[in-house]
Amino acid sequence: MEALTSLIHGFGVLGDPMNIVYMFVGIFLGVLIGVLPGLGGANGVAILLPLTFSMSPVSAIIMLSSIYWGALFGGAITSVLFNIPGEPWSVATTFDGYPMAQQGRAGEALTAAFTGSFFGAFVATLLLTFLAPVIARFALNFGPAEFFAVYLLTFCSFVGMGKESPFKVISAMMLGFALAAVGLDTVTGQLRMTFGSAELLRGFDFLVAVIGLFGVGEILLTMEEGLAFKGRSAKINLRVVLHTWKELPRLWLTALRGSIVGCWMGITPGGATPASFMSYGLAKRFSRNGARFGKGEIEGVLAPETAAHAAGTSALLPMLTLGIPGSPTAAVLLGGLLIWGLQPGPLLFVEQKDFVWGLIASIYLGNIAGLIVVLTTVPLFASILRIPFSIIAPIILVVCAVGAYTVHNALLDISVMLIFGVLGYLFKKLGYPLAPLVLALVLGDMAESSFRQAMLLSRGSLSIFWANPLVAILVTLALAMLFWPLISFVTERFGRKRPQMVPGQ
Amino acid sequence: MAHTGEGSEHTVSNRTMELVVAGGFIAASILVMYDNWRIGARWVEDGPQAGYFPFYIGLIMFIASATTFGLGVMAGPDHTNFVERAQLKQVLQVLLPTVAFVVLIGLLGIYVSTTIFILFFMTWLGKYPIYKAAPIAVLVPLFLFVMFEIWFLVPLPKGPLETALGY
Amino acid sequence: MKRNRVSARLLAAAAAVAGACGLAPAEAAWQPTRPVEIIVPAGTGGGADQMARVIQGIVQKHNLMSQPLVVINKAGGAGAEGFLDVKSSTRNPHKIIITLSNLFTTPLATGVPFKWEDMTPVAMLALDEFVLWVNAKSPYKTAKDYVEAIKGGQPHQFKMGGTGSKQEDQIITAAIEQATGSKLTYIPYKGGGDVAAQLVGGHVDSSVNNPIEAVAQWRAGELRPLCVFDSQRIPLQGKVTADMGWGDIPTCKEQGLDVEYLMLRGFFTTPGATPDQVAFYVDLFKKVRETPDWKDFMEKGAFNTTFMTGEEFKAWLKKAADTHRGLMEKAGFLAKS
Known part of the structure; x- marks a missing residue:
């Protein structure tokens, strides 16, 4: 109960009205940063960090973390409306969010995304409040082999054969892995597939590819469908929020699963992006509506958003307690702590009570404030869909170009984005799936380097992936996930006598 | 752009586009395999070399896209239109x-x-x-x-x- | 704050107009007329990025410049992207770059064509120290103990965690190998924070983290510093833990491990910059160094605060470039061309 009294003390710190003002300013800026693809939470916080120099550390962290909450919320907006993920972790949100918007259910999708985000953050914050020191120790058990096992698990829980040709699925996935390998190999310091070009040194960024494949590709497809120049209909009153809320309690299991996956990935630290994919994959696999995922299922929006926000929030935990950043944004905040004269790490909770509990209290308030801000803007954003295509399309393309540029401040990335746009269009038409490609692109690099770090540790022996209970469990789970379709097929065949085992339909 | 329109109603058939895209994949996979073989793609005593994974990724991509290509060739003439x-x-x-x-x-x-x-x-x-x-x-x-x-x-x-x- | 900046920019614009009319004040030979970009050849959140943003914040807080400073990360190819950008921006004085050891190591390890002479040196702001760390639970109390253990153990038995590949951490590891005559296993990670965490978790046996990367774990009693890779002890007297401060860490040489390495934290500007332009930046950094915020930052990170400009700096760079080539050649890290 000590945590509770500390928390109340923390809310006391927030009593300063200026801190509340900073919080709202932060949320507003964060949503803006989240909406713009390319300008991510990490960049946003880094960019505004110097501004906070003259503030007190408590106000500064409240403002900066609010930017982060805002960005976490905001990433979903363009995913749902235009199929352009504003942030890497909202890629999985496009899978069902965008189809929903096309069916005129943008309001529902946004409400589900925001509420899911809030729920995930809330669970993570509870964890942060009551279990911080205990859980933080767990993160230390993760060495390269365990990280690889986590990536493998993410991959296996997401991948499943769809209706596309398996050869095309494999081709697309391998293309993603190959693109991820371009640039400097972090393990040996060798250049791979740069062919002497300075522009290829930075490799292919996940976001640039995704903005092209999803965003630009979608605009080209929309043009082809011919319904181009009229706006879509969308309900634009706040009642859609209440209406959606009535639906959501039914999906408590998905939300809870998402939160757990997210918290776990945030702490370990696997990151918000893998968390969102894993949560989506699990939801698809275990939901009764699994087969309808990808066609506008509200669960498919809820699952990744809950996980992403839970991961984003719990990523602060290892940062505060151990001084290890759980995400790029947390890494920047960590730098901020040093600048403000605070020493992150195990002693922070003892030495800087005001700061830590002020921050934790601000996470609660910040997320409530964020939820209110974004929910009231649902009708506004949904009504953007009513704007005729010939006005909104060039603006979207401009935003895509700006987004692709700001990822690495590179002009060439705008052209790369355009090429990916054409590829996205061709792939969509010929039945090459995009999801395995982007998943391979985002995970490939991390998975390969942790695999090879593990190999260096074990001097080339694969037994390291079986060396302790933690890694063994993770690998077993991953393999179980990979062969799940086979397992469920077998149980379906031989479990006929017990019809409740058979998934619905 | 591969699709330059020919004929009055037809642009290109789906099959042609399938072959073009699969061909692109094949070319990419050869490029990937070539460059990674160059920097070393073997499993040495302390694990895989820098080019090991990318090389096999290229190889798998080659096999998969060659199969797609082969299926496309065998499918025979096709009059469906890729795009009007x-x-x-x-x-x-x-x-x-x-x-x-x-x-x-x-x-x-x-x-x-x-x-x-x-x-x-x-x-x-x-x-x-x-x-x-x-x-x-x-x-x-x-x-x-x-x-x-x-x-x-x-x-x-x-x-x-x-x-x-x-x- | 926004308003301040806008009005500052208006003033600057007015000044620019005045300058164009030949009314420029006599003492300022050159002033930036546009926002100045600080290129960071590393990712967000790392040591160089932090320092660049601290400088950005200090300049803004103390109003040291009429134009804003803008931080841009160009981390591709171990920083090669950033260096090539500056190299190719001849006579654009509104661009400076903060350097770390990758200025020397990246071209040698990857074969990407650039060298420090391609840019105009401005100033060395500080040198970053390296400390040999082990887990506090390990039996090694001094560097001597650890070196003995390495010498007595199997080759490759001891694992050293570090940031990046064929960069400063691995160079130090190679130097330790040469000094002890025994092989270590080097595991490259993405960032210094990861390395410290992996050491606390017992996945590697030691690291050569910079002070700022591992100080939190040291204070918490998770890590133990064994020695510092400098010619003398860090001249800071304050206590960091209950009974030890930076100044109490012996040098590695004292402990019989004759390895020295310091990392440059300095600034360069674009090729073809005029002496006036360089002078402006030197002057700016001098002002930055005098602020209490900077002094505080230097002390937190236990930096070596050597400051150099002009010929002295160039001579240092020349020597450092040769040292790096020698170290990397001996370790076999040079790119095959």
């Missing part, structure tokens, strides 16, 4: 101006190009009168400018106009 002419025209109506926009960014910077692009798009494709298009074409880059250059201090590509104005 009218559709292709509409896609190109967006694609070509966007290509021009990207080229212009390099020359004029993003702000001026945005104005030209929106103006062109709205008046030519959307058939809006210029007095309706102009405010949007000016306000969007202005908003971007204030947000990126002044609030966030993130420089976007700039051209002669901005330089003349002291940026």
Whole structure:
């Protein structure tokens, strides 16, 4: 109960009205940063960090973390409306969010995304409040082999054969892995597939590819469908929020699963992006509506958003307690702590009570404030869909170009984005799936380097992936996930006598 | 662009496009395998070399896309249309101006190009009168400018106009 | 704050107009007329990025410049992207770059064509120290103990965690190998924070983290510093833990491990910059160094605060470049061309 009294003390710190003002300013800026693809939470916080120099550390962290909450919320907006993920972790949100918007259910999708985000953050914050020191120790058990096992698990829980040709699925996935390998190999310091070009040194960024494949590709497809120049209909009153809320309690299991996956990935630290994919994959696999995922299922929006926000929030935990950043944004905040004269790490909770509990209290308030801000803007954003295509399309393309540029401040990335746009269009038409490609692109690099770090540790022996209970469990789970379709097929065949085992339909 | 229209109704058949894209994959996979073999793609005593995974990724990609290619060849003649002419025209109506926009960014910077692009798009494709298009074409880059250059201090590509104005 | 900046910019614009009319004040030979970009050839959140943003914040807080400073990360190819950008921006004085050891190591390890002479040196702001760390639970109390253990153990038995590949951490590891005559296993990680965490978790046996990367774990009693890779002890007297401060860490040489390495934290500007332009930046950094915020930052990170400019700096760079080539050649890290 000590945590509770500390928390109340923390809310006391927030009593300063200026801190509340900073919080709202932060949320507003964060949503803006989240909406713009390319300008991510990490960049946003880094960019505004110097501004906070003259503030007190408590106000500064409240403002900066609010930017982060805002960005976490905001990433979903363009995913749902235009199929352009504003942030890497909202890629999985496009899978069902965008189809929903096309069916005129943008309001529902946004409400589900925001509420899911809030729920995930809330669970993570509870964890942060009551279990911080205990859980933080767990993160230390993760060495390269365990990280690889986590990536493998993410991959296996997401991948499943769809209706596309398996050869095309494999081709697309391998293309993603190959693109991820371009640039400097972090393990040996060798250049791979740069062919002497300075522009290829930075490799292919996940976001640039995704903005092209999803965003630009979608605009080209929309043009082809011919319904181009009229706006879509969308309900634009706040009642859609209440209406959606009535639906959501039914999906408590998905939300809870998402939160757990997210918290776990945030702490370990696997990151918000893998968390969102894993949560989506699990939801698809275990939901009764699994087969309808990808066609506008509200669960498919809820699952990744809950996980992403839970991961984003719990990523602060290892940062505060151990001084290890759980995400790029947390890494920047960590730098901020040093600048403000605070020493992150195990002693922070003892030495800087005001700061830590002020921050934790601000996470609660910040997320409530964020939820209110974004929910009231649902009708506004949904009504953007009513704007005729010939006005909104060039603006979207401009935003895509700006987004692709700001990822690495590179002009060439705008052209790369355009090429990916054409590829996205061709792939969509010929039945090459995009999801395995982007998943391979985002995970490939991390998975390969942790695999090879593990190999260096074990001097080339694969037994390291079986060396302790933690890694063994993770690998077993991953393999179980990979062969799940086979397992469920077998149980379906031989479990006929017990019809409740058979998934619905 | 591979799809240059031929014939009156037909552009290209689905099968042709399948073969073109699978061929592209094959070419890419050969490139991947070649470069990674060059830097070392064996499993040495302390684990895989830098090119090990990418090389096999290339190999798997090669096998998968060659199969797609083979299936396409064996499928025999195909009269289904990849894209209709009218559709292709509409896609190109967006694609070509966007290509021009990207080229212009390099020359004029993003702000001026945005104005030209929106103006062109709205008046030519959307058939809006210029007095309706102009405010949007000016306000969007202005908003971007204030947000990126002044609030966030993130420089976007700039051209002669901005330089003349002291940026 | 926003308003301040806007009005500052208006003033600057006015000044620029005045300058154009030939009314420029006599003492300021050159002033930036546009926002100045600080290129960071590393990712967000790392040591170089932090320092660049601290400088950005200090300049803004103390109003040291009429134009804003803008931080841009160009981390591709171990920083090669950033260096190539500056190299190719001849006579654009509104661009400076903060350097770390990758200025020397990246071209040698990857074969990407650039060298420090391609840019105009401005100033060395500080040198970053390296400390040999082990887990506090390990039996090694001194560097001597650890070196003995390495010498007595199997080759490759001891695992050293570090940031990046064929960069400063691995160079130090190679130097330790040469000094002890025994092989270590080097595991490259993405960032210094990861390395410290992996050491706390017992996945590696030691690290050569910079002070700022591992100080939190040291204070918490998770890590133990064994020695510092410098010619003398860090001249800071304050206590960091209950009974030890930076100044109490012996040098590695004292402990019989003759390895020295310091990392450059300095600034360069574009090729073809005029002496006036360089002078402006030197002057700016001098002002930055005098602020209490900077002094505080230097002390937190236990930096070596050597400051150099002009010929002295160039001579240092020349020597450092040769040292790096020698070290990397001996370790076999040079790119095959």
